[in-house]
Amino acid sequence: MMRERSPYIIAFFVMHALGCGGSHDGPRRYELSGSVTYEGMSVSIGEIHFEPDASKGSMGPGTVAQIREGKYVTPRGKGTVGGPYIARLFVYDGRPKDESHAPLGNLVAGPFNVTLDVPDRDATHDFELPPN
Template identity: 35%
Template sequence: MEMLRARAILLTALVGLALGCSESGPHRFKVTGKATFDGNVIPVGEIRFRPDTEKGGSGPGSVAKIQDGAFTMGLGLVPGPHLATIYGFDGVAFEDVSEGQPLFRPYTTSVDVPDEDIVIDINVPGRMK
């Protein structure tokens, strides 16, 4: 009987730990990709995804750093239509600006995130200064 009680306590503790470690909020999918400007890798930058509410998107957005053209959304993204805004810099530090000079004005484009992990490659068109 004591062994049965010990097993029940252990099982209850394990279930409690599993529930306590579960993700909260909507399910997100892994998003990675490449960001280029006029076909060239963006040395340093940032990409911000936010749900496109005008097309029915909802939920949290996410932000990632661009390094040598590559980015990975740390928390992932919820599925649906999003707006992606890209900020790119030349990576040549000066004074107190570690990112360098902007390569272009912030660029926004539409992206649909499916119900699965995805690779998204975004090219910012040239002549945007």
């Protein structure tokens, strides 16, 4: 009985290793990470909205990264695709009045609009935000 199942088990592991059954729609996305400072201090809590810069012909998908303790990383599998992007950064105070309305707290500064060329590979980019 075990010998009858062996080919199926082997086939399952081979197909799983080759990626059969799973699909990634759209272009390959890469991880973007780094640090964020505002007025020389690490941003405790915030968000970065990465939007393709259509004025420069970029039509890839956008993504949002959370800033925590001065660091951010795009969500796994939902990063950037490379090319011209506009990063819109928001700095919050981390004191929410109502979790459903403003879970990150009150807006302290932003949006800061930063243009950047993102490489088509995993990369880092640090943001130093000026006084508002």
